[in-house]
Amino acid sequence: xxxxxxxxxxxxxxxxxxxxxxxxxxxxxxxxxxxxxxxxxxxxxxxxxxxxxxxxxxxxxxxxxxxxxxxxxxxxxxxxxxxxxxxxxxxxxxxx
Amino acid sequence: xxxxxxxxxxxxxxxxxxxxxxxxxxxxxxxxxxxxxxxxxxxxxxxxxxxxxxxxxxxxxxxxxxxxxxxxxxxxxxxxxxxxxxxxxxxxxxxx
Numbered sequence: 001x002x003x004x005x006x007x008x009x010x011x012x013x014x015x016x017x018x019x020x021x022x023x024x025x026x027x028x029x030x031x032x033x034x035x036x037x038x039x040x041x042x043x044x045x046x047x048x049x050x051x052x053x054x055x056x057x058x059x060x061x062x063x064x065x066x067x068x069x070x071x072x073x074x075x076x077x078x079x080x081x082x083x084x085x086x087x088x089x090x091x092x093x094x095x096x
Numbered sequence: 097x098x099x100x101x102x103x104x105x106x107x108x109x110x111x112x113x114x115x116x117x118x119x120x121x122x123x124x125x126x127x128x129x130x131x132x133x134x135x136x137x138x139x140x141x142x143x144x145x146x147x148x149x150x151x152x153x154x155x156x157x158x159x160x161x162x163x164x165x166x167x168x169x170x171x172x173x174x175x176x177x178x179x180x181x182x183x184x185x186x187x188x189x190x191x192x
Binding site for chain 2: 012033038041047051053055056068069072
């Protein structure tokens with residue numbers, strides 16, 4: 001009986017509108033800043049963040065799985081770009 | 097005539113459902129994994145990522161503005177948590 005020694009790797013995928021693609025949520029945020037009395041904020045872009053845990057034999061295998069999911073499931077490659085982020089922290093978050 | 101020497105600081109705000117809060121998008125992703133033939137993925141959480149540029153006199157002033165926006169505009173503190181991320185890269189992204 002064989003048993004693969006799988007480790008757990010935690011990643012985040014940050015998905016944002018590609019430069020030049022209309023970002024209506026970003027514009028809406030910028031339109032709200034005046035009501036809050038906030039000045040000096042620009043370049044607001046609103047996207048998604050997906051965090052996940054992958055059990056795999058090694059980090060590069062895990063990253064390849066996350067890259068495939070990011071491309072096929074988490075983003076629309078026509079209008080969005082994504083970046084992968086390896087997370088070292090444990091699964092339970094400390095921040096509020 | 098005085099002129100404040102404002103610098104531009106780039107931040108990201110990552111907003112995620114609080115632990116224990118139902119995350120229907122995360123469950124939907126996990127439900128899709130079988131169709132893609134992907135195994136070993138767990139703990140999927142789907143949230144938002146907001147990137148922005150703040151012009152302020154110093155980094156701590158800029159961070160305070162971002163923290164206020166994250167609390168009042170980008171997140172629902174009842175069900176979501178957020179974390180701030182200082183970004184060093186220039187405003188134009190390199191990744192696809």
